[in-house]
Amino acid sequence: MRRQTVTKAQVFEAADQFVDMGLNPTQNAVIRRVGGSFSTVGRFLEEWRRERRAANENPAVAAPDQLLGAAKNFAEELWSAALDLAAAKFREDQKRLEAEQAALDEDRVDMLNLVRDMENAAAVQESRIFTLDQSHRDAMSNVSVLKDKLAKAQERASVAEARLAEANSRIGELLENVGLAHQRNTDLLQSLLSLRHGRNSPSSRRGNA
Known part of the structure; x- marks a missing residue:
């Protein structure tokens, strides 16, 4: 080599x-x-x-x-000037860091407020879902009652075909409304699950921290 x-x-x-x-x-x-x-x-x-x-x-x-x-005095003056410059730089850096810390504190407060707003919105959605679910159960109960009445009406009189057709039309509309309510209930449930999943994700936990 x-x-x-x-x-x-x-x-x-x-x-x-x-x-x-x-x-x-x-x-x-x-x-x-x-x-x-x-x-x-x-x-x-x-x-x-x-x-x-x-x-x-x-x-x-x-x-x-x-x-x-003279050389000693010059060295002392130079050292003193260097110390003053360092002290000024330190004070400047300290002010900058304090300003950055204040900005971070404000961001943290904003994040906490956002989390609370999301929690309140989730609570409202849960209440709406409960109400829709109750409405769905009531509608299904009404459908069952209407079917019983229809069966009895068919047994009592075959002459009520016209009235039966009208009742069937009403039942169809009610079933359609129930389907729409069920679809809205499903959509709201999926939105709530997505919102909860977002709150439980690592980025949400870092935000809460």
Whole structure:
């Protein structure tokens, strides 16, 4: 496998980083960091050590106290400005988060109101279904009574054919009305079941939460 090409700048930078961490910049350590071959890294490390020794033997002239003081003051002012900027950003973010939280609270209240409205509507539908069911049972009872009367009328007089035809017509209309009432009852039952299913679905439960 071909070794990765490494530059002198990369080796110098890696060696400085190891020294800053209090570690010895050995060839193996630098190769693990930036790659390269032993010969190339070794040559660059030797040059780095020579330059470092020369720098230690000829230290830079110390800056005047006035210059150091000015640099310190500048650093303190810069740090203070950075803190003020960070504090302002924090206050801005806090206001934004508070506004978002207020909006979420309003949405939650609206959702709760919507759920209550749906529950009230479901209760009304249940009442209507009960009433229609009772009407259906009453209608079926009336049909039974009418059939009994018709049978007795047929037994009592065969001369009442005209009246019997009229009664049969009335019974047909009543049966049609009963069928319509039964269909409406079925539709309302299906609507209620769909509404209850929607309330019990995961999205409804998350909304209730």
